[in-house]
Amino acid sequence: MTFMQLIDCRTSRFDEMNRLMENWVEQTRGRRTATHSVIGKDRSDGAHFVEIVEFPSYEEAMRNSKLPETDRIFQEMVALCDEVPTFTDLDVVRDEQLYAATARRFLATIASEGELPPLDDLLVEDYHDHVPSDEPDAIGMDAFRRTVEMWRGGFDFEFTVEDQIAQGDRVCTRWTWNATHHGDFLGIPGSGRRVRMTGTYVQRCSSEGKIVEGWWEYDRLGLMGQLGALDDLEK
The missing domain is CATH 3.30.70.100 (Alpha-Beta Plaits)
Incomplete structure (x- = not known):
């Protein structure tokens, strides 16, 4: 703390x-x-x-x-x-600047090259991850790591933080995600295509600065279109 x-x-x-x-x-x-x-x-x-x-x-x-x-x-x-x-x-029982910095470090960490680093200093052990297009939610650090590894297995990617708003124990981060599709993703083989998404990530933090809960919003349908997965539906 x-x-x-x-x-x-x-x-x-x-x-x-x-x-x-x-x-x-x-x-x-x-x-x-x-x-x-x-x-x-x-x-x-x-x-x-x-x-x-x-x-x-x-x-x-x-x-x-x-x-x-x-x-x-x-x-x-x-x-x-x-x-x-x-x-x-x-x-310190509340530090909005620390929480915003944690969000930036979190995005940079899950996008880092090589083996996914430990997340113990960023997330609590029973972290709860909400993604509207994924059911059920990922609960626990191990479950979240599996979700991240799925994305990392399909893409080389990076986040650009466009905007942040911190209030109380929550931070909203607006980001742009740029990636290269190099491996299998939801059954779609790597294509080498460059893809892009925009979205937001709302996090709730503990007093120690670790992320307790997170809510993602992004255009997965638009991503699937960029990967060519919707081509047959449009014919």
């Missing part, structure tokens, strides 16, 4: 503190586990500052705190403050 630490302090020596923080970042380069940091200044009180530091997990934050430079920098930071700073530890 993503973890954040909120540091609240008062100082009239912010420039010195800022240089101190820059030195710490440089000294711990390659070992510091924080992924993102933001410092805000109180508009109504110029001596009041709040820093929000993000870590991949609480465990990573604790590993960061055990760096020898961290304790030294902390002592020097306290000396620059007008009062002892306060710390608030936060487990």
Whole structure:
């Protein structure tokens, strides 16, 4: 679970503190586990500052705190403050930016070349996949992997993310899918044809950022037409 630490302090020596923080970042380069940091200044009180530091997990934050430079920098930071700073530890229970990034990484992963990579860091074990043209739904990571392998066996493909909207624990991604039909797909032998689809993928995420449930919408009928599967019906 993503973890954040909120540091609240008062100082009239912010420039010195800022240089101190820059030195710490440089000294711990390659070992510091924080992924993102933001410092805000109180508009109504110029001596009041709040820093929000993000870590991949609480465990990573604790590993960061055990760096020898961290304790030294902390002592020097306290000396620059007008009062002892306060710390608030936060487990992130909703992160719309993380959920959107997960959707992009998910699409890139299932379209990657070679053997399909593990999906454990993207999906929960009992992931539920909804596709209107497929019955029944794929439930569980193994069932979903079989569905993906069917597509990968028939096509070399890639997704282009055209648009994303994140709200609460859900993200809607509008995508374009470009592919080459190289192998059997639903009984249609590989043709070498270049095909294209557009569609959307709506995902529901857990607080840890993994995808719990997904809903796909795309034009499979149009795809079958591009593969020539509808030619006899049109005669």
